[in-house]
Amino acid sequence: MEKTKREIVLPSQYLGDINKNKAGRGTFIEQGKIYARIVGVLHQNPPYINVIPVKGRYDAVEGDLIIGFVEEPLSSSWLVDINAPYPALLHVNEVPWDVEFGETEKYLNTGDSIMAKILSVDLEKKLNITLKDRNLYKIRGGHIIDVEPSKVPRIIGKKGSMIGLLKKYTHCRIFVGQNGRIWIDGDDENIVKMLEAIRLIEEESISYGLTNKVENLLKTQ
Amino acid sequence: MTVLPIIKQNYLYKIAKQGKRADGRGFNEYRDIIIEPGIISKAEGSARVRIGKTQVVCGIKMDIGDPYSDTPNSGVISTAAELIPLASPDFEAGPPQADAIELARVVDRGIRESEVIKLDELCIIPAEKIWILFIDIHIIDYDGNLFDTASLAALAALYNTKVPMERFKEFFEKIKESHPVVNDYLQAHQTDYPLPMREPPISSTYVKFNDVIVADPSIDEEEIADARLTVATDKNGDIRAMQKGLKGSFTVEEIQNIIKDSLVNGEALRKKLNESVGS
Amino acid sequence: MKSDINLINEDGKRLDGRAADELRQIKIEAGVLHRADGSCYLEWGGNKVVAAVYGPREAIPRHTQNPLKAIIKARYNMAAFSVDDRKRPGPDRRSREISKVISEALEKVVITDLFPRAAIEVNIEILDAEAGTRCAGLTAAGVALADAGIPLRDIPVSCAAGKIGAEEHDGTLTGGHVVLDLGKAEDNFGNADLPIAISPRTKEILLMQMDGHLSVEEFNQALSMAIDGCYVISEIQKKALLQKYKTDLEVE
Numbered sequence: 001m002e003k004t005k006r007e008i009v010l011p012s013q014y015l016g017d018i019n020k021n022k023a024g025r026g027t028f029i030e031q032g033k034i035y036a037r038i039v040g041v042l043h044q045n046p047p048y049i050n051v052i053p054v055k056g057r058y059d060a061v062e063g064d065l066i067i068g069f070v071e072e073p074l075s076s077s078w079l080v081d082i083n084a085p086y087p088a089l090l091h092v093n094e095v096p097w098d099v100e101f102g103e104t105e106k107y108l109n110t111g112d113s114i115m116a117k118i119l120s121v122d123l124e125k126k127l128n129i130t131l132k133d134r135n136l137y138k139i140r141g142g143h144i145i146d147v148e149p150s151k152v153p154r155i156i157g158k159k160g161s162m163i164g165l166l167k168k169y170t171h172c173r174i175f176v177g178q179n180g181r182i183w184i185d186g187d188d189e190n191i192v193k194m195l196e197a198i199r200l201i202e203e204e205s206i207s208y209g210l211t212n213k214v215e216n217l218l219k220t221q
Numbered sequence: 222m223t224v225l226p227i228i229k230q231n232y233l234y235k236i237a238k239q240g241k242r243a244d245g246r247g248f249n250e251y252r253d254i255i256i257e258p259g260i261i262s263k264a265e266g267s268a269r270v271r272i273g274k275t276q277v278v279c280g281i282k283m284d285i286g287d288p289y290s291d292t293p294n295s296g297v298i299s300t301a302a303e304l305i306p307l308a309s310p311d312f313e314a315g316p317p318q319a320d321a322i323e324l325a326r327v328v329d330r331g332i333r334e335s336e337v338i339k340l341d342e343l344c345i346i347p348a349e350k351i352w353i354l355f356i357d358i359h360i361i362d363y364d365g366n367l368f369d370t371a372s373l374a375a376l377a378a379l380y381n382t383k384v385p386m387e388r389f390k391e392f393f394e395k396i397k398e399s400h401p402v403v404n405d406y407l408q409a410h411q412t413d414y415p416l417p418m419r420e421p422p423i424s425s426t427y428v429k430f431n432d433v434i435v436a437d438p439s440i441d442e443e444e445i446a447d448a449r450l451t452v453a454t455d456k457n458g459d460i461r462a463m464q465k466g467l468k469g470s471f472t473v474e475e476i477q478n479i480i481k482d483s484l485v486n487g488e489a490l491r492k493k494l495n496e497s498v499g500s
Numbered sequence: 501m502k503s504d505i506n507l508i509n510e511d512g513k514r515l516d517g518r519a520a521d522e523l524r525q526i527k528i529e530a531g532v533l534h535r536a537d538g539s540c541y542l543e544w545g546g547n548k549v550v551a552a553v554y555g556p557r558e559a560i561p562r563h564t565q566n567p568l569k570a571i572i573k574a575r576y577n578m579a580a581f582s583v584d585d586r587k588r589p590g591p592d593r594r595s596r597e598i599s600k601v602i603s604e605a606l607e608k609v610v611i612t613d614l615f616p617r618a619a620i621e622v623n624i625e626i627l628d629a630e631a632g633t634r635c636a637g638l639t640a641a642g643v644a645l646a647d648a649g650i651p652l653r654d655i656p657v658s659c660a661a662g663k664i665g666a667e668e669h670d671g672t673l674t675g676g677h678v679v680l681d682l683g684k685a686e687d688n689f690g691n692a693d694l695p696i697a698i699s700p701r702t703k704e705i706l707l708m709q710m711d712g713h714l715s716v717e718e719f720n721q722a723l724s725m726a727i728d729g730c731y732v733i734s735e736i737q738k739k740a741l742l743q744k745y746k747t748d749l750e751v752e
Binding site for chain 1: 555556557558567617650651652700742745746
């Protein structure tokens with residue numbers, strides 16, 4: 001693990017100038033200067049200066065795979081909570097079933113969980129999601145937990161290394177939604193193991209040597 | 222997210238069948254309890270109580286006022302609870318809703334009916350002036366089991382309360398002239414003194430979901446609960462208050478089992494309370 | 501306003517022993533609540549404040565939504581037991597006014613155009629009060645907003661300065677000292693109170709209220725003093741936020 005210094009920056013902290021750098025994630029520009037706009041870890045990817053958030057609501061991006069909870073069936077769509085500042089809309093045209101007008105409840109009802117994809121985010125932040133894809137469906141069985149969306153990259157790991165580790169030692173099926181919701185299925189003992197490992201990753205997400213720690217935890221049970 | 226998604230509910234039911242709870246506790250086990258008395262300097266008495274992540278602050282304020290006509294020589298208690306929007310994304314600002322009112326009344330009854338406070342010792346001038354005691358419960362963080370947390374906070378705050386003779390010095394000076402009978406009271410109480418109290422009953426809360434009964438429900442468990450029962454027991458093992466909540470039901474046997482458990486849990490909570498207030 | 505209390509003596513020491521430009525003791529802790537998206541616990545002299553932020557989330561009722569940006573709803577509330585004479589629960593006119601000026605101050609620093617139609621709710625609860633509660637509340641709100649991960653141009657900070665010890669005769673004031681961060685007695689018997697809030701990076705004034713009696717020169721003195729106070733407090737806010745995440749970094 002490279003020992004690069006991980007610096008925490010705070011909103012309003014000066015990070016660079018736009019004549020030398022480009023403003024990336026978590027920053028804003030004022031009078032030619034780049035500042036942090038959130039509490040986060042400074043990450044330089046020259047010429048980009050990024051601030052990776054330590055906390056915050058899910059910021060929907062087109063193409064993201066997420067787990068949603070159906071809030072309300074409407075006449076030709078469903079309102080779905082995806083842990084974003086806004087509920088998302090799932091239109092009957094975006095599901096693999098033939099849904100008659102007013103019959104939405106027959107397919108998805110309040111309290112159901114779905115694995116979906118962000119279809120579009122418009123200027124007013126209105127969100128549309130879709131179930132029309134090979135890997136998307138209504139979820140049955142297993143367990144779902146919530147983590148900070150900002151920790152998702154850590155749980156997946158570089159090139160899926162962390163999630164691979166979790167699967168290897170627990171033999172569980174796992175799906176990590178970009179919106180911080182994780183679905184797990186397996187036998188009960190292993191689910192508990194998996195939950196503990198995920199909590200560890202959440203708590204120590206910006207430490208060094210986390211991968212080893214997690215492996216040790218999973219091995220010892 | 223106000224409603225627990227079905228998958229989460231099913232998971233809780235499933236592990237409950239195996240005798241487990243989501244946070245690894247036993248069915249009859251309470252989360253960690255932390256009681257901190259005397260944290261608010263402006264209040265006559267105060268305490269902060271945490272059960273797990275649920276956090277409640279209770280402040281006691283006293284004032285001098287007129288007695289109720291049916292109890293002319295008795296002090297007066299008034300209990301209020303605020304489910305402030307600070308504590309949960311689902312709490313709204315505004316006048317107390319039914320939940321807050323029920324909470325306040327249950328905590329109030331637990332204190333009033335069991336005569337925890339010696340109200341007859343809060344009489345200043347018989348039939349004219351008595352002490353009014355305001356118990357204000359502030360929920361700061363909501364993670365399940367407000368009843369027990371609020372009750373403990375109220376009791377810890379009461380144990381910590383000093384009748385504010387100093388703050389009302391001017392009032393006593395003025396009233397001495399017109400009501401010399403008050404001198405008896407002043408003789409006995411020349412400075413701030415501890416609120417006269419009796420050993421209180423301790424409440425213990427249980428919820429039922431899918432025929433499983435657990436103590437000290439977490440917020441998810443409350444979400445899926447069909448019925449809830451709070452039982453207050455005293456140090457002699459007698460029952461002093463009960464409140465059943467939510468729309469489901471209990472069998473007689475279930476209630477008897479809960480009573481048994483509440484005697485045990487009540488005792489443990491009482492011990493914790495006594496340790497924290499140093500009595 | 502004359503009183504028998506001598507608020508400041510010949511050595512320039514105030515009732516509580518502070519110098520004219522000295523702040524009361526301040527302690528700040530970020531991320532103290534479990535349910536809130538961001539939170540802060542703050543102690544300032546005898547003040548004890550909790551602030552919690554929820555959001556951004558869709559603004560309801562829908563007619564309050566702004567299609568271009570998020571709205572900030574600050575709610576300042578004093579607990580019934582936070583003051584000498586128990587306060588009846590519920591917002592009174594004073595609380596509503598303070599809620600409004602705080603909401604307006606926060607609007608400037610939150611990057612609201614990132615969240616059209618949303619609301620960001622800031623709840624400030626005063627648990628123990630000892631003068632300067634709105635400054636304590638806003639300062640805590642700033643930390644809570646940063647803790648919630650809400651994009652900010654700056655972390656707002658608030659402080660007050662005022663004047664004590666002047667004597668009034670027929671509308672003219674003589675004597676008196678401009679002091680920083682009024683305490684309880686100073687607030688009750690002082691001559692002027694000037695709470696402000698600033699964006700430390702740009703020094704812009706986000707909130708300012710004044711009541712009492714100050715000459716223009718005294719106002720400038722007080723403003724300058726309050727701004728200096730804000731910078732000191734800003735460092736404490738930043739430390740509190742770093743403290744929360746630093747412990748993770750220091751592993752090996």
